[in-house]
Amino acid sequence: MPIIDQLQITSFRNLAEINIAPSGGVNLIYGGNGSGKTSILEALHVLSSGKSFRSALVDPLIKDGDSVATVYASTSQGVKFGLSKSRNKRSQLRLNGKNEGNWEQVARALPALVIDSGAFSLLEGGPKARRRFLDWGAFHVEPTFLDNWRRAAKCLANRNRLLKRGFLMNEELRAWDVELSIASDLIDRARAAYFKKLLPLFEKTYSKFVGVHSDLKLEYKRGWPAKHQLEDLLMTNRELDAKYGSTQVGPHRSDIDVRVGNRKASESLSRGQEKLLVCALKIAQGELLSGVVNRRCLYLVDDLPAELDSSNRQRVMKCLLTLGSQLFLTSVEPKALAISEFGDTEIARFHVERGTIVS
Numbered sequence: 001m002p003i004i005d006q007l008q009i010t011s012f013r014n015l016a017e018i019n020i021a022p023s024g025g026v027n028l029i030y031g032g033n034g035s036g037k038t039s040i041l042e043a044l045h046v047l048s049s050g051k052s053f054r055s056a057l058v059d060p061l062i063k064d065g066d067s068v069a070t071v072y073a074s075t076s077q078g079v080k081f082g083l084s085k086s087r088n089k090r091s092q093l094r095l096n097g098k099n100e101g102n103w104e105q106v107a108r109a110l111p112a113l114v115i116d117s118g119a120f121s122l123l124e125g126g127p128k129a130r131r132r133f134l135d136w137g138a139f140h141v142e143p144t145f146l147d148n149w150r151r152a153a154k155c156l157a158n159r160n161r162l163l164k165r166g167f168l169m170n171e172e173l174r175a176w177d178v179e180l181s182i183a184s185d186l187i188d189r190a191r192a193a194y195f196k197k198l199l200p201l202f203e204k205t206y207s208k209f210v211g212v213h214s215d216l217k218l219e220y221k222r223g224w225p226a227k228h229q230l231e232d233l234l235m236t237n238r239e240l241d242a243k244y245g246s247t248q249v250g251p252h253r254s255d256i257d258v259r260v261g262n263r264k265a266s267e268s269l270s271r272g273q274e275k276l277l278v279c280a281l282k283i284a285q286g287e288l289l290s291g292v293v294n295r296r297c298l299y300l301v302d303d304l305p306a307e308l309d310s311s312n313r314q315r316v317m318k319c320l321l322t323l324g325s326q327l328f329l330t331s332v333e334p335k336a337l338a339i340s341e342f343g344d345t346e347i348a349r350f351h352v353e354r355g356t357i358v359s
């Protein structure tokens, strides 16, 4: 279980230099608006996955006027993670003092889940966010998932390139269709298996928040119609795909359908209810990860009090604490989470002002 016991952040957003020794339990980061709370969570997320949860660009992450942002963390088991992001240069990632070419090993060693205002995109946004959610889990519990995912992405890119030629290159397309179908079936199997395990854990947690909600239905969609082989569909759809210049069915079209009765959840639930649903999904992911691969993830929870009434805040906090994961929570108001009510949990408090820790 990764427990970060040392965290250093330099020149990241408005954080000039942060050096803290987090607790293995709850880390409450509090301070006024614009003080740098979310930036601390963001730095941890960038370290664990290479990506920010609020910007696709590198430049905004680096402190204005500086040229390199760095994040360094070490765990209680002695694993060391280091990252530097420079303007106009490739990121440098280090694991235990050695350069790492990609994020695979780091992401496996430091799984992190975010609950923030962007988490609503899981219900309100397009399928991409829900595929990412599914793939985060499939990546962590099914060791071959990433290879199959990369294989399918390569096939799709090549197939789409041929489809844009303006005339059908049937022989070449066939080779990619076969390969894409094989990889897609493996991806579908991993996603479906993950979703099947996740669903009861989600339902258990969600019912703790809202009671039994018989109208709510979550369904995994694989990206091509049931009872059809993807290979057959790719062959029969070639002309249509050529018209659009891209492959219309496949694992890149999979989704999770979230409905309340006949309506989409996002058209039916209040913001607070949506947040509870997303929290239950993320808590289920953490629970599944520790159950299946015996690894706990870091939770990066930005402004939990927003949108939740005090009893729901307490319910979410209780479930998060039951996971036994290391939590990094932010709040404008330090008392809003009433953490001290949670018995013997180890708590560290960090007060941030203008990009520095003041106490």
Ligand SMILES: Nc1ncnc2c1ncn2[C@@H]1O[C@H](COP(=O)(O)OP(=O)(O)OP(=O)(O)O)[C@@H](O)[C@H]1O
Residues within 6 Å of the ligand: 012, 013, 014, 015, 031, 032, 033, 034, 035, 036, 037, 038, 039, 040, 059, 060, 061, 062, 063, 064, 332
């Ligand atoms: N590249 C950058 N260089 C310097 N400052 C930046 C950079 N990017 C963002 N900032 C500033 O960093 C500050 C901290 O932002 P952050 O989102 O972490 O605040 P916060 O404490 O989470 O605030 P809130 O309570 O409003 O959510 C903001 O004032 C923002 O304008």
Ligand SMILES: [Mg+2]
Residues within 6 Å of the ligand: 037, 038, 039, 302, 303
């Ligand atoms: Mg914030």
